[in-house]
Amino acid sequence: MTEAMNNYLLMGGYAAYIWPAYGVAALVLIAFAIDSWRRVRQSTTALRRLEAQIAARDGTGRGGAAGNKPGGTAVSGKPQQRASDQQATGS
């Protein structure tokens, strides 16, 4: 069993060429998958945070002129908490 597997992995003596080729392809594909997923997550959270901030400000009665659409998808949860987090990081 192990001998058969060894023979297979040796690839008729071409293991040093075949496996690196597959390795490079796997590396590039995995890197793209992770990077693309992270980009979506980052911009989604940043947008949600800002929308929540705007919604929170509108809720206190000072907003309205912010230019945001009323139909915007404000996220439920704790917008005011998030807004104050923002202030803490900003100052």
Place this chain on the structure above:
Amino acid sequence: MHRFANPGRFLRLADRLQPWLIAATVLAFVGGLYLALFHSPADYQQGETVRIMYIHVPAAWLAMFAYCLIAVASACALIWRHPLADVAAEAASPLGAGFTLVALVSGSLWGRPMWGTYWVWDARLTSFLLLFFLYLGHMALAQAFEDRQRGCRAAAILALVGAVNVPIIKFSVDWWNTLHQPASIMRMGGPSIDPSMLHPLLLMAVAFQLFFFSALFARMKAELLAARLRVLLFNRLRSQPSAAKAAAKAGNMPAAGAPGTTAPAGKGAGS
């Protein structure tokens, strides 16, 4: 096609498609790798090294396909100002560069045992290396200007001019003497490759293609959301003169938590 040029509609469609695309990508890779690595036979001339083909050829096809897509998107962006075209071109560019690199490296690793060299400066290899540099130039140019739109325009023009390289790559093996073998799939008279090798090759090509589209849609979505974020930040700045002044002092574009911009919300949270 015009119906999908609306970013909102694109986002809804992409969100609905994405899980299916990812599932299909995984399935195609599992099946393709099984056929390529276990089920397909060794070549009578090339031995086991023929298995590099199942990586090399799909990556090279995809590298050229992605470039064609960028060229078409660039034309749409320049002629009709499609709101999605620039986003698509910019999102596809790094992916194309990555697949070009995979094709170059795997080809090199295939060339060493079969041709006795990692690299020759013949027409096919050189024009493919040029494709890689075109991708890098496209990526760099799109981000070289402070004004995003100017950067996208410049990159679009580069992409269109560089498109002449695609047919050169395709026909380089017919027009010039080369070590590279001629086309064996997309040729007059049908494929000249045995079905036991053709099937894994095609399945791997489908897998690469599916991967490309799921990554492309994800990157386009990320960019569209980021663009919406920029618009919201800009609008908020405009509606708050004090914040605008502070931002003008700090630079042209504010960070999400620029001082002063969150004052009203902060007051609300405190009370």
